[in-house]
Amino acid sequence: MISSASTRMLCLSAAILLATPMAHAADPIKIGVLNDQSGVFADNGGVGSVAAAKLAVEDFGGEILGRKIEVISADHQNKPDIAAATARRWFDTEGVNVIADGAASSAGFAILEVARQKNRIFVISGPGSSDFTGKACSPVSFHFNYDTYALSKLTSEAVTKAGGNSWYFISADYAFGHALQRDATKFIEAAGGKVIGSAAHPLGTTDMASFLLQAQGSKAKVVGLATSGADVQTAIKQAGEFGIVEGGQQLAGLLVFITDVNALGLKATQGLQVTTSFYWDKDDQTRAWAKRYFAATGGKVPSMVQAGVYSGVHHYLAAVKAAGTTDTDAVAKKMHEMKVNDMYNKDVTIRPDGRVLHTMYLVQVKRPDESKHKFDYYKIVTSSPGEKAFRPMSEGNCPLVKN
Secondary structure, three states, X not given: OOOHXXXXXXXXXXXXXXXXXXXXXXXXXXXXXXXXXXXXOXXXXXXXXXXXXXXXXXXXXXXXXXXXXXXXXXXXXXXHHHHHHHHHHHHHHOOEEEEEEOOOHHHHHHHHHHHHHHOOEEEXXXXXXXXXXXXOOOOOEEEOOXXXXXXXXXXXXXXXXXXXXXXXXXXXXXXXXXHHHHHHHHXXXXXXXXXXXXXXXXXXXXOOHHHHHHHHHHOOOEEEEEOOOHHHHHHHHHHHHOOOOOOOOEEEEOOOOHHHHXXXXXXXXXXXXXEEOOOOOOOHHHXXXXXXXXXXXXXXXXXXXHHHHHHHHHHHHHHHHHHOXXXXXXXXXXXXXXXXXXXXXXXXXXXXXXXXXXXXXXXXXXXXXXXXXOOOOEXXXXXXXXXXXXXXXXXXXXXXXXX
16 A cells, blocks of 8 residues: 555656656757759759758767757748748747758748747758848858858959959849849959949749840840859850850859759850859769768759758757757857868858858869769869858948947
8 A cells, every 4th residue: 555655756756757858858859941842943952952951960870869850841932921931830830940941042031030030040051142141140040051242252253354344144133133243243343344234034034035135235245144043044045045155245154053054064054164162073072972962862963052951950960969959049059169060161160140151162164075974064263261252240230240
């Protein structure tokens, strides 16, 4: 027979167990990849970004702190309202700890605002606007990969200094395109060039004829493409049909992914100078990772967006492990304190404004006869350390930073 004292002790023990967050400790760590999986950015991000996130999870054996790590994903269709609603649902009801990728800058800003409100981490890879580490900077956002400032600096400076001193822009008519043209114009003018005109195209257009005719009529030496994804593929393909290059003008793609080169072929893209933070064939470490990516995606070539998702998720998980918790404030602090180390970053710093100081590369697309094996597309022209490639923190107007 159990005494009343023993009964009270059993009840007390049960109450303590019920009050202890043991169930929460067993909950999985959830990574949500939120991007474009069916539109213009599906090739350079999309399900490839999901595969890249899963490779980062594999590196940690699939669990940390005794908790399984899960990757979920959704297609926001490049619509900010869908992006925001998905992010809110994930954080509020589905236990998502961190969102990765983001795709279009417009959708990325919508995700960022929800992450800020809910105090959850956002690892940015697809969105390119430099405003993510400027006026929109946040304690919970980390900009892995390129941005419009770095893309503009390397490509527009190189092309202008090589004689391309008059430009006409065909730009995407949303946040990314406007930021890219704005940032590029500064570097063109600083290098002694000028922008003599521009045209803005809607997202997902299939007909660039009117924009290309305006560019031809401008007589600018350089037609700058401040657009990306399927849109830049359309522009390059139709520029060939209009004889832009044959007519003496130069094409400058400010954001051309290796997936675009692969889709268009070397004949159409040879000679293009492109700025990137990642090239799969750069060294033994990137090649070893790419081999895993090929296997996970059925042989697709990884873009810098997908490599950036891998890097961001890997760094987040390393910070969770080091902090011993998934608490947002503790993990964000660790992410800033720790250097980024992975298959293509070595002791890379994250600034207080959230900018990850990747090395950036100016590459040139090879001629068909120069390519020796599958996806052998680039030759590296020059590299720029992150401290020089990205906008100085003092010029960004990030409210977290005292200038």
